[in-house]
Amino acid sequence: MFLLSAVLLGLTAALARAAIFRRPLRSYEVRCSWLVFVAFLPQLFAFVLPTRATFPDHWAPAALVTSQIALLIFALLNFSKPGFWLLSLGLILNLTVIVLNGGLMPISPETVAVIFPQTAASLPLGERLGTGKDILLPAEHTRLGFLSDRFLIPYGAGHYVAFSLGDALVACGIILALWALSAPASDTAATRPDQNLSISR
């Protein structure tokens, strides 16, 4: 929910700015966008679709790392676009801590205890957490622990979301990338005049 909230915030802000200044939303060219769709496929099967229940745990790290490498290539190819330097940096931080800790995002028992207060004690250390992208690792056994899922924000009554520093940067990057959709034409050199969508009608 953390990152999807950033999408909603960015879109809302872009729509509000476009409405206030009575100008169209403008798409901008991104290179190799197909790469994102291809890169997401391994994660789709490993973490999203019901197949995640049968996806072997030992394949999950490979799915996550190869997917994120492809996403990083996409971000770097579009480095000059609005917000993409933050997307790239956030992804690099996440990918670094993931690779250094066996291919999954480390999360400490203390953090999990806040999210799952009733079941945290019974979760096995060093194992993938459910069918997600995290691995339960004690802080003292985590490499670059400050980049792991160690931050918590409340999500609903009594529920919490854990996120990493890389996630926070990705969230800022996505807000900037969406905000740029409502930029004046002169602000975005890559924007072509024929690529706009008026919201004033």
Added chain:
Amino acid sequence: MKTAFQLFITRMDGQKVRLALLILTLVLFILGAGAPEDTGGFYH
């Protein structure tokens, strides 16, 4: 009688499609880039 899909295609010009594709690309990117759970945060 036009099907819903035909109506959708008629109303969606190239500019709108490009914008929608860009937003979809960005959403998929963050879902993949966020390290924790499906939505970018390990939540309960």
